[in-house]
Amino acid sequence: MRKKLLLLMIGLIVILLAACGTKSQGDVVKDLNNKLDDLSSYKVDAKMTLKMGSESQVYNVEIWHKDPTFYRVNLRNAEKDQSQMILRNDQGVFVLTPALKKSFRFQSDWPQNSSQAYLYESLIKDIIMDKDAKFSVTKDYYVFETKTRYQNNSMLPFQEIKLNKRDLSPAVVKVMDPDRNALVTVEFSKVNFKASFNKDDFDMQKNMTRAELGMPAMAKGSDQSFTVKYPTYELKGTKLIGEKEMKIEDGTRAVLTYDGKKSFTLVQEKVSAKVASMVPTEVTGDLVDIGATVGAVTDHSITWSQGGVDYMIASKNLSKDEMIQIAQSVQGDAVK
Known part of the structure; x- marks a missing residue:
C-alpha cells in the first residue's frame, strides 16, 4: 500500500513539473511581443514551395532585415536560373529583375500592412493581431493557426505557423486556401538574430550589379523562347476567345483575350536584356504579393515580372481582388 502511494505521489509530481514547463498561448504571445521589441536585425535562409496548379515551384529565399525598415529578399528558382530581389531602403521599395536588367521603384509601405510568410x-x-488564433504544442514546436492579412485574403485566408520552442524562431509556415490546403509552404533552415551588415548591403545599384554578376551564363544570353502561361483561376461566364503571339523589336509578345461576364486581357512579354539603366522605373499602383514576386495593382490593371517575363492584366470590369487572384x-500550369 505504501509503495503504491509513493508511486502515485511520484506520478503527480511528474505531471505537475510537466505542467509547469508548458507555456500557455498567452505566455508565448507575450514572449513574442518581447522578441519583436528586441528585434534589431536578422538573416534567414528558407525554401518556399508554391503550389498554384498540379505542379509545384520551389524557390530558395534569402531574407535580410535591419531595423527599422531596411529589407532585402532574394528569391531564386535554381532549376530555371530565375532570380528576383525585393529591396527596401530610404529611397523606397524596389523590385530588381537581373535577367531583364530592370529595376522598379514603388512608393509603398511594404511590408508593414500585409502578411509575408517569409518575414x-x-x-x-x-x-498578435488575431485574437481568435488557435494554439497547440508539440514536442519541439509552438503551433499557431491565424488569419492572414493579405490585401486579397479570400484565396489564402489561413496560415499555420510553427515556432521552435528553444528560441521562438520560425520553423515552418503553411499558407492555406479556404479548404486548408497548403498553397504556400516556407521551411526555414537558418536563422541568425544577431546579423551584421555592410553599409551598402541595402543599396539598390550595388545589389543590381551583384545580382547580374551572380547569374549563370545561360541566364545572361539572348534566348527569346518562352512558354505562354494561362490563368488557372476561373471566372464564371468568362472564357478565352483570342490568342496572338508576335515578334516585337527585341523579343516576343503573347496577348490572351478573355470575354464574357467579366472581360480582361493578359499580355506576356519577353525581351532581350539590354544595358541596365541606373535609374529605376517608377511604378504607380499598390504593391501586392502574388506568390514568388510582387506586383503593382491599380483600378484597372496589374503588372509584374517573373522568370524573365513581363506580365500585365488589364480590365475595365474586374475588381482589384479578381485581378490579383x-x-x-x-504561376500555375501552362494550360488553357
Missing part, C-alpha cells in the same frame, strides 16, 4: 516580424504581428494563378 519573421510579419508572422509575429499576424499571431488571376495574377496569382498565372
Whole structure:
C-alpha cells in the first residue's frame, strides 16, 4: 500500500513539473511581443514551395532585415536560373529583375500592412493581431493557426505557423486556401538574430550589379523562347476567345483575350536584356504579393515580372481582388 502511494505521489509530481514547463498561448504571445521589441536585425535562409496548379515551384529565399525598415529578399528558382530581389531602403521599395536588367521603384509601405510568410516580424504581428488564433504544442514546436492579412485574403485566408520552442524562431509556415490546403509552404533552415551588415548591403545599384554578376551564363544570353502561361483561376461566364503571339523589336509578345461576364486581357512579354539603366522605373499602383514576386495593382490593371517575363492584366470590369487572384494563378500550369 505504501509503495503504491509513493508511486502515485511520484506520478503527480511528474505531471505537475510537466505542467509547469508548458507555456500557455498567452505566455508565448507575450514572449513574442518581447522578441519583436528586441528585434534589431536578422538573416534567414528558407525554401518556399508554391503550389498554384498540379505542379509545384520551389524557390530558395534569402531574407535580410535591419531595423527599422531596411529589407532585402532574394528569391531564386535554381532549376530555371530565375532570380528576383525585393529591396527596401530610404529611397523606397524596389523590385530588381537581373535577367531583364530592370529595376522598379514603388512608393509603398511594404511590408508593414500585409502578411509575408517569409518575414519573421510579419508572422509575429499576424499571431498578435488575431485574437481568435488557435494554439497547440508539440514536442519541439509552438503551433499557431491565424488569419492572414493579405490585401486579397479570400484565396489564402489561413496560415499555420510553427515556432521552435528553444528560441521562438520560425520553423515552418503553411499558407492555406479556404479548404486548408497548403498553397504556400516556407521551411526555414537558418536563422541568425544577431546579423551584421555592410553599409551598402541595402543599396539598390550595388545589389543590381551583384545580382547580374551572380547569374549563370545561360541566364545572361539572348534566348527569346518562352512558354505562354494561362490563368488557372476561373471566372464564371468568362472564357478565352483570342490568342496572338508576335515578334516585337527585341523579343516576343503573347496577348490572351478573355470575354464574357467579366472581360480582361493578359499580355506576356519577353525581351532581350539590354544595358541596365541606373535609374529605376517608377511604378504607380499598390504593391501586392502574388506568390514568388510582387506586383503593382491599380483600378484597372496589374503588372509584374517573373522568370524573365513581363506580365500585365488589364480590365475595365474586374475588381482589384479578381485581378490579383488571376495574377496569382498565372504561376500555375501552362494550360488553357
